[in-house]
Structures are given as C-alpha cells and as structure tokens.
Amino acid sequence: MEVKILQKTKYILAAILIAVVSVFAGCSKIHEVQNEDLNSQISFNNNINDFLSIYEIVEHINSTKSSQGIKRTNLDSIEKQVNCKITIIDSITSDGDGYAYLIKFQEYTKDFNQSALNYDGKARFGSVLVEFSQNYRELNTSATISIGDTNAFYIGSLNNPIKKFTGKINLNRASLGVLSMSFNQVKMVTDVDSMVFSGQLAIQWSSGESTEGLFNDVINYNGDGTFSYNNLPNTSWKTSLALVKNIENGCSANIVKGILQIDNNNLRYRIDFDPFNNMSCDNIAKIYSAGKEYEIRIQ
Numbered sequence: 001m002e003v004k005i006l007q008k009t010k011y012i013l014a015a016i017l018i019a020v021v022s023v024f025a026g027c028s029k030i031h032e033v034q035n036e037d038l039n040s041q042i043s044f045n046n047n048i049n050d051f052l053s054i055y056e057i058v059e060h061i062n063s064t065k066s067s068q069g070i071k072r073t074n075l076d077s078i079e080k081q082v083n084c085k086i087t088i089i090d091s092i093t094s095d096g097d098g099y100a101y102l103i104k105f106q107e108y109t110k111d112f113n114q115s116a117l118n119y120d121g122k123a124r125f126g127s128v129l130v131e132f133s134q135n136y137r138e139l140n141t142s143a144t145i146s147i148g149d150t151n152a153f154y155i156g157s158l159n160n161p162i163k164k165f166t167g168k169i170n171l172n173r174a175s176l177g178v179l180s181m182s183f184n185q186v187k188m189v190t191d192v193d194s195m196v197f198s199g200q201l202a203i204q205w206s207s208g209e210s211t212e213g214l215f216n217d218v219i220n221y222n223g224d225g226t227f228s229y230n231n232l233p234n235t236s237w238k239t240s241l242a243l244v245k246n247i248e249n250g251c252s253a254n255i256v257k258g259i260l261q262i263d264n265n266n267l268r269y270r271i272d273f274d275p276f277n278n279m280s281c282d283n284i285a286k287i288y289s290a291g292k293e294y295e296i297r298i299q
Helices: 002-026 039-062 072-082
Strands: 085-090 099-104 123-125 127-132 142-147 153-156 163-175 178-189 194-207 218-229 235-246 255-264 267-272 284-289 292-297
Touching: 039 072, 039 099, 039 127, 039 142, 039 153, 039 163, 039 178, 039 194, 039 218, 039 235, 039 255, 039 267, 039 284, 072 085, 194 235
Parallel strands: none
Antiparallel strands: 085 099, 099 127, 123 153, 127 142, 142 163, 153 163, 163 178, 178 194, 194 218, 218 235, 235 255, 255 267, 267 284, 284 292
C-alpha cells in the first residue's frame, strides 16, 4: 500500500514539475529581454507613462476651482501638493489674449533624494509653461503646454534614469467631458538613449471629471502616432485598448490598464499594462510578439 502511495506521489510531483517548466519556457523573463529586439518598445512604454504625467500636473492645476480661473489664492495648496512654484503671467481672460502661468520645479540635480519626489513618486525638475485661450471648462478652449522651452524639463524616479523632455502639447476641449491632445516631435533624451514621438490622444474620464483637481480621478487615453528610437526609422503605435490612469494615492505612477500595439519592421508587438486582469497599481506589463511573451517593469 505504501509503495502505491509513494508511486502516486511521484507521478503528481512529476506532473507539477512539468507544468512549472512549461510555464517558464513559454514566458521569457526580464533578464532575457535584452537578448531580443525590444529596447525601443520598452523605452516607448516608459516614455509614454512619464509623458502623460506631465499633462496630469497641468490638469490638476487647471481643474482645481476652475470656475474661478487661475488665482493666486488658489495656488498655495497646489504648490504643496505637487512640490513646485507657480507664477501667474496673465490671469485675465477678458482682455482677449487668454491667460498663462509657469510651473517651476527645483533645479535639476543628479543627486536628488526623497524630498524631490512628487505625489506620484516621480521627481520633476525645470519648468513648464501653460497658455490658455479662455477659461479651462469652456467649450472650444485651446491650450499649449511648452516643456523645456524656457528651462529644460526633467522627470524620473529614484534608482531610474532621469529623462529630459522638450516639445509642445496642444489641448482642445471640443465637447463636454472630453479633451483632445496632440503632440508633434516631442523629444526625450537620457544619458544612454533618445526618442522622438508624435501623436494624438482623446482624454476621457471614467470618474472625477467634474470634481475639483485630479486626485481620485480615473482617466482614459485613446489614440495613435509614431516614434523613432535612437534615430532609427519611424515606428507606429496605437491604443487597441484605452490606457487607464487611476490618480489615487499609491497608484498614480503607473498605467493600470490598457493595450498598446506597436508595428515595427513587419513585426507586431502587443503591450498589456494589465496582464493579470486586476487593474493592479504595480508597474508590471507584458509584451507579446511572434508567439513569445515577455514580462517587463515600467520605469
């Protein structure tokens, strides 16, 4: 009897071992990614995540007591929330030329610490100029976000490369609850690589669009465009499932759901930001291409 039990146990253990080996054989782990031609895809995933966080700072400022426009009395608390200084350049919309303000973060330094981090765990340096045609909530409002024009703008996190962004983001409110974003030749540079990307995104809210500020909002980004990595030919990208950001404490740093499709050299890559289908706030994503699966971490 004991012999039969032992034999049965061996068969069960063998079956489990085979199953485990099969899983790992079908899924290339992070350290194997570097052996594949995935550097540009991984870099774009990282960059689009940081790029969206530039807009989100502006969105938080614009939508806080937005019916009042931009007023100095409303900015003190925002400055503490996002670790910056805001200088109003023009706050009067009745003069016909809209209004503008400058967001200034601390001067860039490579040796920064925890005190430089914002609400989402990212460090921001330099400045961002924001110009609006009229009140933020009104239909047909247009806006321009200039990054790195008057002073270079940097973003990153502890133990990860700091990225320098330059370029412009254009916003337009064509309908209630929806913003359209367009960007052309936005450039990102680090010590080891560079990327130029263009495109358009429709920005919609699952919740929180009518509330003050951005915190606790859930935002969807849907669109397409192109990018070039380290001066290589342009590669196309599009969202086959809207990218979702949940701007709540401990979650706002990462895209929690969505699928990006990237087409490059007759190869198609599908990047899933929610591979476990649970909208987790972690930074794990998976890349699928040519029957292979790669687990990566968004930095």
